[in-house]
Amino acid sequence: MKILVPVKRVIDYNVKARVKADKTGVDLANVKMSMNPFDEIAVEEAIRKKEAGQAEEIIAVSIGPAQAQETLRTALAMGADRAILIQTDDIVEPLAVAKLLKAVVDAEQPKLVILGKQAIDDDSNQTGQMLAALLGWPQGTFASIVKVVGDGIEVTREVDGGLETVALTLPAIVTTDLRLNEPRYASLPNIMKAKKKQLDVKTAADYGVDISPRLKTLKVEEPAKRAGGIKVKTIEELVDKLKNEAGVI
Amino acid sequence: MTALVLAEHDNAELKPATLNAVTAASQLGGDVHVLVAGSGAQAVADAAARIAGVSVVLLADDASYGNRLAENIAPLIVSLAGDYDAIVAPTTTSGKNILPRVAAQLDVAQISDVMKVESADTFVRPIYAGNALATVQSTDSKKVMTVRGTGFPAAAATGGSAEIRTIAAAANPGNSRFVGAELAKSDRPELTAAKIIVSGGRGMGSSGAFSIIESLADKLGAAVGASRAAVDAGFISNDHQVGQTGKIVAPQLYIAVGISGAIQHLAGMKDSKVIVAINKDEEAPIFQIADYGLVADLFQAVPELEKAL
Numbered sequence A: 001m002k003i004l005v006p007v008k009r010v011i012d013y014n015v016k017a018r019v020k021a022d023k024t025g026v027d028l029a030n031v032k033m034s035m036n037p038f039d040e041i042a043v044e045e046a047i048r049k050k051e052a053g054q055a056e057e058i059i060a061v062s063i064g065p066a067q068a069q070e071t072l073r074t075a076l077a078m079g080a081d082r083a084i085l086i087q088t089d090d091i092v093e094p095l096a097v098a099k100l101l102k103a104v105v106d107a108e109q110p111k112l113v114i115l116g117k118q119a120i121d122d123d124s125n126q127t128g129q130m131l132a133a134l135l136g137w138p139q140g141t142f143a144s145i146v147k148v149v150g151d152g153i154e155v156t157r158e159v160d161g162g163l164e165t166v167a168l169t170l171p172a173i174v175t176t177d178l179r180l181n182e183p184r185y186a187s188l189p190n191i192m193k194a195k196k197k198q199l200d201v202k203t204a205a206d207y208g209v210d211i212s213p214r215l216k217t218l219k220v221e222e223p224a225k226r227a228g229g230i231k232v233k234t235i236e237e238l239v240d241k242l243k244n245e246a247g248v249i
Numbered sequence B: 001m002t003a004l005v006l007a008e009h010d011n012a013e014l015k016p017a018t019l020n021a022v023t024a025a026s027q028l029g030g031d032v033h034v035l036v037a038g039s040g041a042q043a044v045a046d047a048a049a050r051i052a053g054v055s056v057v058l059l060a061d062d063a064s065y066g067n068r069l070a071e072n073i074a075p076l077i078v079s080l081a082g083d084y085d086a087i088v089a090p091t092t093t094s095g096k097n098i099l100p101r102v103a104a105q106l107d108v109a110q111i112s113d114v115m116k117v118e119s120a121d122t123f124v125r126p127i128y129a130g131n132a133l134a135t136v137q138s139t140d141s142k143k144v145m146t147v148r149g150t151g152f153p154a155a156a157a158t159g160g161s162a163e164i165r166t167i168a169a170a171a172n173p174g175n176s177r178f179v180g181a182e183l184a185k186s187d188r189p190e191l192t193a194a195k196i197i198v199s200g201g202r203g204m205g206s207s208g209a210f211s212i213i214e215s216l217a218d219k220l221g222a223a224v225g226a227s228r229a230a231v232d233a234g235f236i237s238n239d240h241q242v243g244q245t246g247k248i249v250a251p252q253l254y255i256a257v258g259i260s261g262a263i264q265h266l267a268g269m270k271d272s273k274v275i276v277a278i279n280k281d282e283e284a285p286i287f288q289i290a291d292y293g294l295v296a297d298l299f300q301a302v303p304e305l306e307k308a309l
């Protein structure tokens, strides 16, 4: 089967986001950008399915600015076979991303789409579920195990109460949680090879999808800062503070 | 203006997250209805009908809703959506799983994890692990949103007397099946509802050592939390993870033990009223947000703290 893996270029998870002084958004100038960590897990899972002989081709797709090509090259260096960039400098909300991905699915006919459960910039946690709805496919979200069983898949999901397993018919959508796998690092030879792999650049108009946003961002602010605390020297002092100053025990 | 709240439940009990969602929905300024989709869930509907401020409870009782599969419940909500201006679910794994499917089918944007309702179309939500708060205005005629429990006080669980209407099930697409669950059983309070939380990190070193956290938690009547590193290392199960990609908590007291204070962990607990950090590294970032920091070896400090209480 063919697997499609959408990957998003986001602020690196080690960087603390800073709000712009004019409150229009987060300052991304000169900030280190990387592949969304959940999408690295998605790429890794696709590669493992291919290595296990359960998939033939892995296509990575990203929607974003020209620099998202780097993110796609990372996916190719990890082991994806080819890539598609739908290039845009506009803000693309999850619903629009899902519509674009649906158009790619219609063209490429994958059996499985593996996405991250959430992008660590906007933290929406929507795109996979929306894509599943638009396609009428079943979804295994927040996956910690994905097994091919017969002509379907079984997905173990991380839920609030623990773990839950669902069986899905194919084609299907999976979104990754942290413990699905540990993504590999791309080796230098593979990084070199990735430069020669096919990467097609398209536009939203090529797919005939309207990506105009539905949400207006009125302002972006920093949350209230916590007032600094103190260091206590002993357990006795700590217990005294908790009882008599904070009154929480 | 009428809002429909998706009830969080396990067929037997209505979960407290529903109460916070009802408050958020009532702040939209109109009537609040609650949808109970389940199997053998009459008791849940009865409980929902007692929530103060709820005027109607819709009960869709059908075997296909027994495990809250998104594939089955989303079409039900979509079939009801014509009567509602807003559809609201708590930001639980179940709400996060189902609601975007509804939004996409209705062709509206979802507003995720709303912390504050400014008006019927304007909301505050966290982005970038809570390091920024975005105020967004929805231009869609119908609002679909998940709401963060810690952002809204719980509605009173009793005092209401809503009408219960039984409704028919929607068509079941039959493309997913529940296989089984391994749910943690615990007598301790639920993380997202606890007044006190004791959390352990990688510094615990082993799953055996986590027993000192559990013992302290029991003395305090607290829930047990964990960092991602502690869960990844197998010290404790995933349902205990606090953070950007785990559970968001805001108890009266949060005690972080052997946790360094990574951005992703802070995102899940920095709205706690009082934060205590116990860490042997005085430079650990967790001390920057702790009200009370104790630089100490946790293996000494935690049992000592338990004794001193």
Ligand SMILES: Cc1cc2nc3c(=O)[nH]c(=O)nc-3n(C[C@H](O)[C@H](O)[C@H](O)COP(=O)(O)OP(=O)(O)OC[C@H]3O[C@@H](n4cnc5c(N)ncnc54)[C@H](O)[C@@H]3O)c2cc1C
Binding pocket: A006, A007, A008, A009, A024, A025, A026, A036, A038, A039, A061, A062, A063, A064, A089, A090, A091, A092, A093, A094, A097, A114, A115, A116, A117, A118, A119, A120, A121, A122, A123, A124, A125, A126, A127, A128, A217, A220, B127, B134
């Ligand atoms: C205040 C604010 C400012 C913004 N500023 C910008 C901006 O300057 N530039 C900008 O581009 N966007 C901007 N956005 C849009 C936003 O960052 C997201 O691109 C969009 O809302 C998608 O949400 P998400 O990534 O959290 O989706 P999620 O649903 O959390 O993503 C889940 C998964 O979907 C897939 N996915 C999501 N997006 C893409 C994508 N683009 N390509 C491939 N796969 C994808 C990935 O597999 C990802 O793991 C802004 C949003 C807000 C609220």
Ligand SMILES: Cc1cc2nc3c(=O)[nH]c(=O)nc-3n(C[C@H](O)[C@H](O)[C@H](O)COP(=O)(O)OP(=O)(O)OC[C@H]3O[C@@H](n4cnc5c(N)ncnc54)[C@H](O)[C@@H]3O)c2cc1C
Binding pocket: A013, A037, A038, A120, B200, B201, B202, B203, B204, B226, B227, B228, B229, B230, B241, B242, B243, B244, B245, B246, B247, B257, B258, B259, B260, B261, B262, B263, B264, B265, B268, B278, B279, B280, B281, B284, B296, B297, B298, B299
């Ligand atoms: C996409 C993504 C999502 C993530 N989501 C989350 C999330 O939701 N929640 C989360 O928690 N993390 C999350 N993380 C991980 C996060 O970045 C950190 O790696 C993690 O929080 C670190 O856990 P820790 O503090 O327990 O471990 P460490 O950072 O290793 O800290 C251990 C601490 O224990 C202290 N210590 C060690 N021994 C002792 C002792 N004997 N006595 C006292 N102190 C001791 C050390 O001084 C140190 O400060 C995420 C990461 C990514 C990339």
